[in-house]
Amino acid sequence: xxxxxxxxxxxxxxxxxxxxxxxxxxxxxxxxxxxxxxxxxxxxxxxxxxxxxxxxxxxxxxxxxxxxxxxxxxxxxxxxxxxxxxxxxxxxxxxxxxxxxxxxxxxxxxxxxxxxxxxxxxxxxxxxxxxxxxxxxxxxxxxxxxxxxxxxxxxxxxxxxxxxxxxxxxxxxxxxxxxxxxxxxxxxxxxxxxxxxxxxxxxxxxxxxxxxxxxxxxxxxxxxxxxxxxxxxxxxxxxxxxxxxxxxxxxxxxxxxxxxxxxxxxxxxxxxxxxxxxxxxxxxxxxxx
Amino acid sequence: xxxxxxxxxxxxxxxxxxxxxxxxxxxxxxxxxxxxxxxxxxxxxxxxxxxxxxxxxxxxxxxxxxxxxxxxxxxxxxxxxxxxxxxxxxxxxxxxxxxxxxxxxxxxxxxxxxxxxxxxxxxxxxxxxxxxxxxxxxxxxxxxxxxxxxxxxxxxxxxxxxxxxxxxxxxxxxxxxxxxxxxxxxxxxxxxxxxxxxxxxxxxxxxxxxxxxxxxxxxxxxxxxxxxxxxxxxxxxxxxxxxxxxxxxxxxxxxxxxxxxxxxxxxxxxxxxxxxxxxxxxxxxxxxxxxxxxxxxxxxxxxxxxxxxxxxxx
Numbered sequence: 360x361x362x363x364x365x366x367x368x369x370x371x372x373x374x375x376x377x378x379x380x381x382x383x384x385x386x387x388x389x390x391x392x393x394x395x396x397x398x399x400x401x402x403x404x405x406x407x408x409x410x411x412x413x414x415x416x417x418x419x420x421x422x423x424x425x426x427x428x429x430x431x432x433x434x435x436x437x438x439x440x441x442x443x444x445x446x447x448x449x450x451x452x453x454x455x456x457x458x459x460x461x462x463x464x465x466x467x468x469x470x471x472x473x474x475x476x477x478x479x480x481x482x483x484x485x486x487x488x489x490x491x492x493x494x495x496x497x498x499x500x501x502x503x504x505x506x507x508x509x510x511x512x513x514x515x516x517x518x519x520x521x522x523x524x525x526x527x528x529x530x531x532x533x534x535x536x537x538x539x540x541x542x543x544x545x546x547x548x549x550x551x552x553x554x555x556x557x558x559x560x561x562x563x564x565x566x567x568x569x570x571x572x573x574x575x576x577x578x579x580x581x582x583x584x585x586x587x588x589x590x591x592x593x594x595x596x597x598x599x600x601x602x603x604x605x606x607x608x609x610x611x612x613x614x615x616x617x618x619x620x621x622x623x624x625x626x627x628x629x630x631x632x633x634x635x636x637x638x639x640x641x642x643x644x645x646x647x648x
Numbered sequence: 649x650x651x652x653x654x655x656x657x658x659x660x661x662x663x664x665x666x667x668x669x670x671x672x673x674x675x676x677x678x679x680x681x682x683x684x685x686x687x688x689x690x691x692x693x694x695x696x697x698x699x700x701x702x703x704x705x706x707x708x709x710x711x712x713x714x715x716x717x718x719x720x721x722x723x724x725x726x727x728x729x730x731x732x733x734x735x736x737x738x739x740x741x742x743x744x745x746x747x748x749x750x751x752x753x754x755x756x757x758x759x760x761x762x763x764x765x766x767x768x769x770x771x772x773x774x775x776x777x778x779x780x781x782x783x784x785x786x787x788x789x790x791x792x793x794x795x796x797x798x799x800x801x802x803x804x805x806x807x808x809x810x811x812x813x814x815x816x817x818x819x820x821x822x823x824x825x826x827x828x829x830x831x832x833x834x835x836x837x838x839x840x841x842x843x844x845x846x847x848x849x850x851x852x853x854x855x856x857x858x859x860x861x862x863x864x865x866x867x868x869x870x871x872x873x874x875x876x877x878x879x880x881x882x883x884x885x886x887x888x889x890x891x892x893x894x895x896x897x898x899x900x901x902x903x904x905x906x907x908x909x910x911x912x913x914x915x916x917x918x919x920x921x922x923x924x925x926x927x928x929x930x931x932x933x934x935x936x937x938x939x940x941x942x943x944x945x946x947x948x949x950x951x952x953x954x955x956x957x958x959x960x961x962x
């Protein structure tokens with residue numbers, strides 16, 4: 360495949376999937392939700408009326424036009440905090456997922472393609488790592504690294520790399536012995552060419568769907584750690600931590616919990632709808648191309 | 649079958665062995681001087697040196713690992729660093745018992761209910777129950793268990809005031825016990841139910857399309873016999889795997905649920921141990937969790953193989 364035809368195909372794929380996305384209402388909704396949150400993550404600080412740590416008005420204010428999500432026990436604007444929190448959670452989960460996908464893809468391609476002892480060792484080691492429930496592993500890691508943004512990303516990477524590697528490895532195994540790989544080998548193509556030009560396109564659907572799902576789990580994980588008080592440190596606005604802090608005010612200030620919770624739910628459901636759509640489209644493309 | 653079980657057991661042992669190394673390495677990396685953590689800030693230099701020698705902290709790391717692992721295997725788990733320096737084994741056993749009670753309560757609620765809902769949804773795709781199941785699964789996907797837990801507390805403990813918000817109990821009274829465990833168990837059930845129902849639904853839809861069902865119908869078998877004796881048996885294969893995975897999830901998810909409901913189970917013990925940097929306690933608890941996790945997946949594999957002979961030949 361020449362680079363030109365690769366880009367041609369990529370362009371065609373983008374256009375046809377764009378059309379399909381628009382045709383499937385649920386997928387469209389999911390895509391719009393994800394787009395909205397990406398927008399908030401980037402431009403949130405410009406949109407939010409107040410700073411996340413600032414005392415914006417009287418404390419314990421129920422939602423009004425001035426404070427659409429109310430104010431918390433310290434008088435901070437919940438609306439602004441939810442918006443600022445978008446950047447926090449999307450950034451940490453997104454970066455963590457992105458790094459995991461990059462590492463998992465490379466390791467998975469290599470061990471899937473070469474197999475042998477290296478594959479055996481890495482697969483066993485990763486299986487053993489997966490033998491520790493994700494949240495428990497996260498707690499131990501955070502205890503070791505201490506709570507910081509870097510630790511949260513490291514936790515996501517350590518938990519997800521084995522999972523993504525496993526998915527990519529098995530997708531690679533499926534095509535490893537195909538004729539076109541054999542042909543590339545006989546043409547004397549380099550290993551890098553075979554891994555990234557020949558094998559990568561066929562594992563791309565699995566990778567895309569997996570990445571989307573991992574992203575939604577990463578959001579859960581980050582929020583759960585925040586809830587336990589081990590994630591993003593105050594005064595940074597973390598949705599999970601906001602919910603955790605609202606426990607003592609549940610009866611009198613229900614909006615303190617309701618809005619961050621709704622934000623998590625909306626974002627995660629959006630990502631899941633998007634991932635479902637991606638799965639449908641890519642499977643279709645997989646058969647067509 | 650015997651060979652399959654043997655191979656699976658061997659694999660389990662290898663995995664557990666590597667996992668134990670990971671757990672040991674991670675907990676060794678916890679920052680802080682252990683001797684100082686135990687004795688406190690004012691401890692004299694000599695006392696620190698003595699304690700380090702007593703705990704074997706001067707040994708090379710591999711020696712420490714082997715001592716720890718052999719101690720763990722024979723049940724010599726040592727004492728925790730925490731207040732009162734309690735024996736680890738009885739402490740973990742007690743907390744594990746609490747967690748398992750909660751886990752089984754949740755599974756006892758969610759498995760029959762999930763299978764029933766999934767069956768009803770799968771027999772009539774697009775029907776009312778199917779709609780309820782899919783809305784339910786979608787909402788469960790989006791809500792973390794700490795949110796559902798807090799909402800349940802808000803409704804049943806605060807607004808209606810009919811159930812306790814805290815689940816910690818020393819009561820032997822069965823009714824009181826159920827009352828206290830009900831909210832945390834429902835929280836876990838809400839998550840599990842979605843998975844189990846969805847899996848069963850997919851299995852039932854798949855099986856109903858197969859020729860043997862039409863054959864059985866044409867043969868004049870009553871619908872009840874077809875569904876319960878033939879379809880459900882095959883449809884439940886993937887569900888069984890999901891249930892075993894759920895058990896694994898439950899062990900992790902229980903950390904959050906126990907924290908929401910202040911329930912003294914193994915999850916809170918992990919959080920405490922991490923917070924106090926109580927290394928021996930943390931090592932023991934995490935290993936116990938890992939062993940349970942591994943056993944759950946072993947049981948799933950064996951059940952699957954017992955029900956589906958094709959797997960064994962692989």
